[in-house]
Amino acid sequence: MTERTVRLVHQATLVLTVLVACTNAAFAAFGVLTPATALRVWLGFELPFGALVLIVGALRVRVLRRSGTQWAGVLDELVGRVPATLMRAELRSYRALWFLIRGHRVGAGPGMTTIGYTRGTMSVPIAWLVASVIEIAVVHILVPWGWLRWTLLIISVYALLPLVGRLADRVVHPHLVAPDGLVLRSGHQIVARIEPDNLRRCIPRRRFQPTETGGDDEILFLPGPDGTNLDLVLAEPVDVVLPAFFEHRRRSALVSRFSIHVDDPAAARRVLDAVLLAPDTTR
Known part of the structure; x- marks a missing residue:
């Protein structure tokens, strides 16, 4: 057959x-x-x-x-490709929640330093989650039929779990710094791998635009809701894969500069200087 x-x-x-x-x-x-x-x-x-x-x-x-x-x-x-992507995303969200509860960071270990990029990015999603929980409670009180109340409660809670998991996915997949290079991530997706001798400069710099992931004139932006706060300048361009929810929609690009959002740009620069960058008195 x-x-x-x-x-x-x-x-x-x-x-x-x-x-x-x-x-x-x-x-x-x-x-x-x-x-x-x-x-x-x-x-x-x-x-x-x-x-x-x-x-x-x-x-x-x-x-x-x-x-x-x-x-x-x-x-x-x-x-089908779309349902399969949704199924994998849901399973990843449960895995991320489990890692978050355990305090585990994917890829962290001896000789590896993590750089978070979620500070300041969670306020709107968390506010939305709080509003959803209030809505669930109100519906549970107002609906007169017991079977419908519990059905709606189960469905609502089940619908919230993947969303919380997607937020957790970004927390448990930080950027990674090691003597053999820098790994830039967006959630579980690896955006770029930068060799240690290819990173020329690390500059804390506030940019309020753009606020969406994308590339422009050989620059890749990995922003938060308020833009970016750290620039990485490379000696040679590297191949990157722009993050996207559907894997088949991820596209490649060649960039020589990154503008990213991190939790603490000053601390991130110190880590990168100490681990990857050779001493440079001109910076």
């Missing part, structure tokens, strides 16, 4: 199973079907077709892996 045939069968059974399950649930909720009838439909149709979806899905994974597809590509093929 070819991969195309397996894919078509898998998609058809999946769509049919979801449609029947949603229709069955809706009819049961509005009283068109009795609970006993809905259960018989579930046992007689949804359960067997669900098993078929799993079997065909496993067969499809086997075909894809035999063709040399990586696991990330397998997930993209099974559920």
